[in-house]
Amino acid sequence: MYNEIMRWISLSIWLASWVTITIVTAIRMKRFRDNTAAKYFLFACISCILSNIYWFVHTIMRPDSRIPFAANEIAENAIFLLLASCLIKLFNGKPPRTSVVINASVFAAANTALWIAWTGEYIKDIMCGACFGYFLCITAGAVDNTELLSKRQKAFFFVSTWSVIALQSITLFTRSHLKDIADTVCYFLMAAVIIVWFAVTRAEIRRQNADKSTAAAMMLFAWCDIVMYLSAEPMYFGAMLCSAAGIVLVLMSLLITEDEK
C-alpha cells in the first residue's frame, strides 16, 4: 500500500518535472536559436516525456507486471545518446582522456553485468548499458576537462562509486545478515554521493560557471540513474526524484551558458 502511494507520487512528480522542463526549454528556444546543445536537450526532454507516458499507462493498466524489453527502452536509450550529444556540442567535441574513458566504460560494464544478474534480460540491459556507457564516458570526460574536482574529491568519488559496485556484487552471492548489511551500506554510500554531487552542482551554478555546472549537473543525473537501476522500491523512488532535480539543474546550467553568450 505504502509502495503503491510512493510509486504514484514519484511517477507524477517525475512526469510533471520533465513536462515543465520541456515547456520552459521550448519557450526559451528563441534564445537558444543558435545553441545546438539546447536543441539536443529539447529532443531528449520530448523522448523522456513519451517514455514516461508509456510507463505511466503501463503502471495503471498492468501494475503488477514488469515491463519486458519494450517501446520505452528505445526512448530511454535515445535520452542518453541525445544528452551525450548535448555535452559534445557544449564542449566543442573535445575528446575525453583515455584513462577516463576506460574507467567510465568498465564502470558501465560492471553496472550492466549487475543488471543482467538481477533481471536476466540480456538484450535490454546490454543495449541500455551500451548507450548509458557512452553517455557516462562523455560526462566523465566533461567533468575531467573542466577540472571540476580536486584530486581528493576525485579519489572520494572513485572509491565510493566502486565500493557501491563491490557491495552490490557481494549481495548476489550472500544471504541474510551480510546481504542486509551490504545493502544498507550501499544505500548510504549512494545517497552520500548524490548529496555531494548536488552540492558541487549548486556551488558551480551559484558561481555562474556554465561549463563546470553543466558537467556537474549531467554527472549528477547519470549517478541518480545508476542509483535508480541499483535500487529496489522505495529507494528507487527517492533516486527518481533526485534524478528529476538533476535534470532541472542541467537546464539551469544551459541557461547560464546562454547568458554568457
Place this chain on the structure above:
Amino acid sequence: MIYAENILICIAAPLIISLLFTNGNVRIFIGSILTGMTACLLCAYINGFIDITSGLGAEQTAVYYSPIVEEFVKLLPLLFLLAVFEPDSDTLFLSALGIGSGFATFENCCYLLTSGSSSFSYVLIRGMAVGVMHIVSIMMLALGLEIAKRLRLLSFQTVVCALSFSITFHAIYNLLVSEEGITSYIGYILPTVAAIILNILLSSMRQTNERSSTDKLP
C-alpha cells in the same frame, strides 16, 4: 490460414503497372504504398518469429515487440530516401504517408480475410483506429527527421530519437487497446486526435516555410 504473399501480389500487381503511367509525386506515392505493403508482410514474418522464440504469446508480442519491429521496418525506406535522394520536406512527407497507408491497408486486408467483415464496429476500429495509427506514427517519424534535418542535427542520435517518438506512440496505442474498458476507448480515439494535432503542426510548418521563402525574395 491466409496466404499473405498471394494477397500482396494480387493487390500490388495493378499498382505496379500503374507506375508505368504515372510520374512525379503520384509515382512516388504509389511506390511508397507498395513499399508499405511489403514492409507489412516483412513485419508479419518478424513478429511471428519473435512470438515463437520469445514464448510470450501473440497478445504480449503485439503489445511489447510489434511496435518496435513495425516502426523500425517503416523507418528503413525513409532512411534510404533521405540518404540517397535527399528529398525536400513535401516529398518526404508524401513518401511517409504512402508507406503508412500501404502498411495499414495491407494489414487491414489480411485481418478482414482472417476475421471477416460482418462486424461493423470491428471494421470501424480497423479502419479509423489502427489504420490512422499507422499513418500518424510514420508521419511523427517523418516530422522528427524533417525537424532534425532543418536544425542540421540529422545524426544517429536524432534518428533514434525520431524512431522513439513513433515507437512509443504505437506502443501506447497497442497497450491501451489490449484490454477491454475505458482504456480501449481512449486508445481508439487517440490516433484521430493525434492526426488532427499533427495536421495543425504540419500546416504551421508549411506556413512558416512559405513566409521565410517570401521574406527572402527581393
